[in-house]
Amino acid sequence: MKILNQASAPIYEALKNLKNERIVPFDVPGHKRGKGNQELTGFLGEKCLSVDVNSMKQLDNLCHPVSVIKEAEALCAQAFGAENSFFMVNGTSSCVQAMIMSVCKSGDKIILPRNVHISVINTLIICGAVPIYINPEINVRLGIPLGMSVSKLKLAIEENPDAKAVFVNNPTYYGICSNLVEITSLAHSYGMKVLVDEAHGTHFYFGKNLPISAMKAGADMSAVSMHKSGGSLTQSSILLVGKNINANYVMQIINLTQTTSGSYLLLSSLDISRRNLALDGEKIFEKVFEMAEYARSEINDIGNYYAFSDEIINGDTVFDFDRTKLSINTLDVGLAGIEVYDILRDEYDVQVEFGDIGNILAYISMGDSYKNIERLVGALAEIKRRYKKGKADILDCEYINPTVCLTPKKAFYAEKQSVSLSDSVGNICTEFVMCYPPGIPILAPGELITKEIVDYILYAKEKGCLLTGTEDLTTQNIKILKEDI
């Protein structure tokens, strides 16, 4: 292997060389560098289509990397301080899937917080692993679930010493971090692997004054959404692997479900973005940090909005806070987060990442400018002026403690019956119900449907959240376990 140089970008360079070689393509894709689909080429651009190519000798193969992809992945591992890295073309969901399936077989236990991304529970349905949920605490003022409590984890580990892995959201969508170092050392002392959903933490590896990254904390695997704060194309992600994980086995697991036609648009975007972060990441995230801090202080100055920051740190369930995140609690304006989200988009042409019951999250990144931040702040000031009412009658809790009756897999594949949501109370759910975004299930397969949960779903619906997950696209009916009827 060559000496690694972070200024190089092997996949990107191989694609540029390919263009110069003027090879006559008698392979797929059939659009042949865009010539066969002029409308698409006109829309996406000739430059883009000319590198939408198939695996070939000089471009390596994602399913079995030996040259440029292997080199790019090695550079990436070095940049992130990991032992190995894998370029992933089906999003961070595919990283999550690969992590869990690499350490859990059917029937194996995995300890995780219930406020995980849908992709985690989806993986449990596929592989048959058994979830042991740790309930995240709630910050009642904000209505958001927090990080993983070390003492609760210890309890769960002692009750389930046979568990294979501990899964952590770090940071959460809202920027909340757990005590990753402590969690890792605790889990490792019981021989459990530590898997981290680091979808919102790419920048932790490059910026200053940010929470610790999973690899630095000693975690075994981490799923990194390079396309979120890292600047690569949507759907491109990175799976990071530590030294106590057999990377060749991980490759086999990835290949169980990975496409054999990995997109070079996505791969080159990972390669170029890694180079960018390795060379300029510190400077880039310093600017993001400053913009987020500026926006936060301006928004807090408006009054009634609460753009929270590291003052919520409590030493355990909020061990650290990612200050590049801009979450804004809207309840004191008298509006639900989702209502502010809708007003921003419909009336002010401002699209934020998501709105839930109590908060909106405005995603600040390397692509932002102060000019655009003024628009967000200006719009929020106007919304307050025009809509301000007393603190709204709003449900004060985002998280509802689930009762798990069956594993997700058993429930998902069981005999089912459709009933209306309001008639479903007391039965076992066999599908997901969630607001998207953020895509954290309110109900997962195998969980008891309670009145509290149904009320919450109806409330979220009334407020305008997009509910997804059920077979019934309108979420009026829900599929329950048949035996219960």
Added chain:
Amino acid sequence: MDLWFSEFHTKNVKLSIKVDKQLYSKTDEFQRIDVFDSPEFGIFLTLDGYMMLTQKDEFIYHEMIVHLPMAVHKNAKKVLVIGGGDGGALRELCKYKSLECIDIVEIDKEVVDVCKKYLPFTACGFDDKRVNVYYQDGLKFIRKSKNEYDLIIVDSTDPFGVGEGLFTKEFYGNCYKALKEDGIMVNQHESPFYDEDAVAMKRAHKRICESFDIARVYQAHIPTYPSGHWLFGFASKKYYPIKDLDAKSWQELGIKTRYYNTNLHKGAFMLPNYVEDLLKDVE
């Protein structure tokens, strides 16, 4: 030598002005600034390649954006100009002895400095003691102001690029808040003629109508702007632009103008049918 400045007014139409020499060119953190000298239009200023003003026709724009609202609001004491780094609007405002305070918010100090050096015929407006200059984002400045101004003049660039934030609903809403209860806002309102400009024009009108009870549009002929047919917005909390015009009082001020007069004031609101139709679409 055959040196020309050209600006595309649409993809298929351009206006070219013969240039004698280029006096200045610089790209700063906001935009590219150029100053030219030309035989036909004299000195002219462009930002990102778009014509801002020429020595020959700037009087039309500046008189129409200042004297028209000033002839309606008889008690204006405090005025805010947003944009307008060339100083032309200030120059016209300074003709009113009754004004006590004229604030101007310009995002790009370089524009002001360049105008002071190369366009003294407009930048002379900065010399008045009543003028306070703030170099910052207009949207941010206005956000922090409440019930403060009698008149706000939005003298912006086009809604693509630096001036984009000054064509938004949040900006107009914040202007409403910054005005006193009988305040007036006038703004550069783009052109109704070419399709792309008309879209921006309609959008601005829609956004203004959402914030102000009284929102009217008036026109002027500005030869160096796309199509030459240019619009201004008149938005107000209380005064109507024609009904509340006090022609006699304004004439008694004895302000010398080359374009504006109180008859033209009324005429400027009489719009062509196709423009009325465009506006009705969004009202």
